[in-house]
Amino acid sequence: MLRSCFFIYLMCWVGSDAEKKCPEFTDLSLGNALTGTDLKVQLLLYTRQNQNCSENLSEHNVTASSSLNTTKKTVFVIHGYRPTGSPPVWLNDIKELLLALEDFNLIIVDWNRGATTVIYPTAAHNTKKVACILKKRIDQMLADGASLDSIYMIGVSLGAHIAGFVGQMYNGKLGRITGLDPAGPLFTGKPPDERLDHTDAQFVDVIHTDIDAFGFRKPLGNIDFYPNGGADQPGCPQTIFSGSKYFKCDHQRSVYLFLSSLKRNCNITTYPCDSYSNFKKGKCANCEDFHPASCPVLGYYADLWKKQLRKKNPPETTAYLDTLEQEPYCMYNYFIEIITWNKSVRRGLIKIKITDYSGNTIDSHMKCEPTTFLQYRQASILVGFNQDFDKISRISLTFSTKSLIGPKYKLRIIRMRLRSITNPARLHLCRYDFVLPENIEVTFKPIPCQKKGITASEKEPLLT
Template sequence: MKAVLCVLLSVAVYTATAGPLDIGEGKYSRFIEYPDGEGVFRMVDLKAEPNTELVNQIERNPADNEYYLFTRRNPTSPQRLTSNATSVLMSNFNPNSPTVVSVHGWMGNLDAANNIAIRDAILDNDNCNVIIMDWSKLASADYSTVVAGVPAVGRGLGQFLNFLGSVTGITLDSIHLIGFSLGAHVVGNAGKQLNGRVARITGLDPAGPLWDWNPNRLHSSDAVYVEGIHTDAGPNGIGIGFLTTVGDVDFYPNGGAAQPGCSTSQCNHQRAWEKFAASVTYNHLTGRRCSGTSEIVSDTCSGDVLSMGNADLTKQVTPGLYRVNTGSEYPF
């Protein structure tokens, strides 16, 4: 009980307002542990010099990202889409269906657990085009290098979506971008490339280290509707994710710092995509709007009700901060 109170009290000190929660980078030590795509913690030096050669290469060739299409006709066997129109026109891509793009985080790839769970949930729920973006060429580098290259990777995704529209006729109001951890900032930069016109972005526990004051992080202006789901603020806000608001709506499951059934930061972090995938299937996780972080921490929010997650491209929302209470096991 004392441990829980310590976490809650540390979160409470941020602010009692409903405005942006900008927390400085000084809260992080130089060396932190951060989970890779398999959930294995690796030591990260936040002051390491980025590999500028690799970053420059990514910036020159943002099309190096790889895109894999899944539909109900090929739910587990990917079709690779390239900037060659033939690859799109000969695929199962259906321009009359919504398009969902899932993006992994650091050290992830096509087969990252978040991608598989989201793909399966989306296809079970609706007849969609699910595109998994594999940006492992950059994501497999050291953390500082990856952070430096994220804007270029995001621009590449935005450019690819423009190309997809030119080939198939799809419009940006039929697209939902979903990014986990560092992937949340990737989709934010894709949204910037598209001038904020994509229908929806969902940021799943956006990465915190080196992003709190970073102008390239996910922002509410990056899409028509941006939703953040924060699950690992950690004690004193020092978690893999962060409390900083990123969207029109920001959800803080169970207060946003520690999740039921979890004993590690990595587990808390992954709960973001696990709960999102469950919400696509059941649309059962409901939050209440809060007047500020003090209500989030004390679980006394009493404002408007809003479903967290789901796959709705046109959610009707009252912007703000929301707390949602969940269980400890799937579907939460």
């Protein structure tokens, strides 16, 4: 008898546990996109206490949640247009990485019903409706003790504009908004109240990675980051024959750059500048020339730049950088500064390799533009490497005009200086009085730069 009762109890317990399901992000299909979906929003709450099983916040009483703590910071993650209906591939990563950093309320805003449609204008039209729904839920949180200062919204594509609309409803008093490649189509050319704007929160940072297609070209935030100029991202397909990746790779890169910043493998350093062209020409690598703060970093820790400025309303700034094609994306940047004494103007490319004392050698990964060398004028070339050496034992330079016909030229160099931009306190390395024949690699041992004069050691033989 006792055994029978225990068996019945066990079956009931297993059955009740099986019935308990974790709310999940809405998973739809291309069929749903073809027929269209009516807008429905659910807020999926994750915390460190329930990071593997979300809690669906009730639309009638958000603060009735057992997991929501309104005294903590609250982060909203808002996705964008979903033409196929599938959940964003990056959703689980951003949840795990954010909760690993801080103990806060993480709310995934699921508006897949409303974003899933082949008719993009329908999804774009729904953005203001989603914002109104979020406003009602946040009002409930505020009534239960939350503060606008502690609310941080991360919006992707159309989600960036949703965050902006919510911020407008609170007169820009939200703590922070991060826009990850805000959508361009149907928003470009619109006034500030019809899109994300720098007045929508106390701090608005934006990453632009697809300004020539699905992204928004012009600045929208207090600081706007343009990796690789904001258009074609390294490693992304260049032709339509690559399939769907051709359409979404550049647009999604903003998300993956943000995710990389959460992992803290390296700081993705950026440089305030008025254009990508001037950045590539090496005109903007000294951050103190623009603001009395260190170089801003892209991603989650971008707000440190605002704190360093110590200004309530940080200036509208554009910042540029080049990245690698895969994680951790960071480049370690250097300036090569060359003074020549050729009487005639020379124009060409400089290729550089550096070697450490263990014999490890790396090439520059940054695509450099041709440099013009004028007599007794310093030419500055910005280069980047995929790793950094604390101590450099050898430097190799190759000069090329890329000309297939005609005479070969030489660069007669008075001084070459290599200085780290990523680590500006590092020792500057120099070499004096040598020649670079075209298309011939010249290797030498650099020495610490001297302010005046040239010592005998500075004229050690070149290793060609």
